[in-house]
Amino acid sequence: MGITFKTSMEDTTAVIFDDNIAPKGYAYLIVNQNCGTMAAVLYRDFKKGNECLKRMIRFFRDNMGVDIKNEKKFGGFGNFFLRDTQIHEDKLYIGEAAGFQDGLWGFGMKYAILSGSLAAKSMINGSDYNMLWKRDLKPMIETSFVNRYLFEKVGHAGYRYLAKKFTAGSPCDFLRRHYNPSPLKQLLRPIVSRKYKF
Ligand SMILES: Cc1cc2nc3c(=O)[nH]c(=O)nc-3n(C[C@H](O)[C@H](O)[C@H](O)COP(=O)(O)OP(=O)(O)OC[C@H]3O[C@@H](n4cnc5c(N)ncnc54)[C@H](O)[C@@H]3O)c2cc1C
Structure with a gap:
């Protein structure tokens, strides 16, 4: 779960490992030329996605001072498996x-x-x-x-x-x-x- 947004923050990247924000996964912030993305990548507790998203936004606001304008929410999922034949x-x-x-x-x-x-x-x-x-x-x-x-x-x-x-x-x-x-x-x-x- 994540957001893209506009910001006045300088270019930066940051990652969080914290099971309260992204259970068994990670969350990240990328800012490039006033365009920002942040996402919480969850590997379990998917129903807590919205809660995790809010915690992540609060964390980056409080700890990195990121200002967020025109935010747009996005979501996605990933598939991984190994089969015998492709x-x-x-x-x-x-x-x-x-x-x-x-x-x-x-x-x-x-x-x-x-x-x-x-x-x-x-x-x-x-x-x-x-x-x-x-x-x-x-x-x-x-x-x-x-x-x-x-x-x-x-x-x-x-x-x-x-x-x-x-x-x-x-x-x-x-x-x-x-x-x-x-x-x-x-x-x-x-x-x-x-x-x-x-
Ligand atoms: C939020 C997010 C962040 C990610 N960040 C990274 C990252 O930083 N680094 C990284 O390496 N990976 C990242 N990934 C994973 C990466 O995006 C995927 O592993 C990669 O895009 C897979 O490439 P692909 O070509 O197999 O599939 P896709 O990129 O999904 O491309 C498949 C394409 O086929 C099209 N398609 C589907 N069905 C049909 C059809 N029937 N007819 C015609 N077209 C069709 C789809 O619209 C799509 O454009 C991320 C994934 C997500 C969700």
Whole structure:
């Protein structure tokens, strides 16, 4: 759940990890050239969406002093899953329709582009699309489900640890390490696949 709005605030980005605002998810604020977006991304308690939205707006107003004009509310949802095949009735499924999204935080633009490119490759040279996505995308998507499993296990103490890690240097190195498969995460895969049914 979120809003877009006009603001006089300087360009900024901020993220919140707090189960009272975005249960097991996150909320964010992005301001770019006087256009703002803020959203609370919930992974459970969906019926509390409006309540979470109000808490998030209050949090950003009180803590970051954001002024909000001409607000417009929006909502959306994400699909993530892993199927054995992404070919149905001779159609190759890509992107979110194929469930290709990061299980941890629901990012899917890169997967949409990558899977589109793999499907095109398969059509052009006749290679097996299922083999291609399983080789290039599946290990990272499986790792993202393990990350989600771990994220759901930690509470606010874990969120504080993450926030420190993100601000301690380049968050990209930290994220890259955790988004890639590792032997430890591979060990957790059977438990995680039972929970998320893949
Ligand atoms: C609020 C929100 C914020 C997000 N933020 C990020 C982010 O910061 N980074 C990130 O990586 N991901 C983000 N995502 C996820 C990302 O948007 C999706 O993973 C990505 O857009 C999926 O791309 P896609 O091409 O598979 O599907 P879509 O982007 O959904 O595109 C599918 C298109 O097909 C059209 N369509 C559907 N049915 C038909 C039909 N029958 N005929 C013709 N056209 C049809 C739809 O109208 C749509 O335009 C966010 C999602 C939401 C909801």
